[in-house]
Amino acid sequence: MKLAIGINIFGTFHRQELCIEGLLKLKDLFGNTIDLYNIQPKDNPIIHDKFETIYFERSSLDVVPEGKQNKPIVKSMFNALGEINCDYFLFSNSDIIISNRFIQTIIDNQDRDAFSGSRLDIQDIQTLDDEVSPVRYQVTGFDTFVIKTKWWNENKDKFPEYIYAEPEWDVMYATI
Secondary structure, eight states: EEEEEEEEEOOOOOOHHHHHHHHHHHHHHHGGGGGEEEEESSSSSOOEEEEEEESOOOBBBSTTTTTOOOOBHHHHHHHHHHSSSSSSEEEEEEEOOOHHHHHHHHHHHHTTEEEEEEEEEEOOOOOSOOOOOOEEEEETTTOOOEEEEEHHHHHHHSSOOTTTTTTHHHHHHHHO
């Protein structure tokens, strides 16, 4: 099985650094089963030397007249991941720490077309070695999507062009 994991790296902040560190540890643990991707705009991309950079085609500037922010279109990011030669792709917000148990669940359940994951908020940690204390399950939104690549490519026309990091795109995609 091959799993492509993609995030959209932007700016610099502590939780994103923990996400990146966690993904690199997963790569070490699962080896060639997973590959890491940074999904970026073609103009002015943020490059990370441990992630392969792939590009999204459309952004909020394409759909919001006179827009000031340049946010990706979710479907465009998923399409970029869907072009990779892999069995599944995983897209996650860049501040999520993905556990090895979640990756193993994907590997163990390859009969599924898709998974979505909501956030478990935890007390702030400084390193991945810190003790994790759960705060609450965030059940009103989804921060991680895992989709069988073949299924996405056969069904992507069913998904609207939502702007990433704007309300409700995640609930709509999980519902579809």
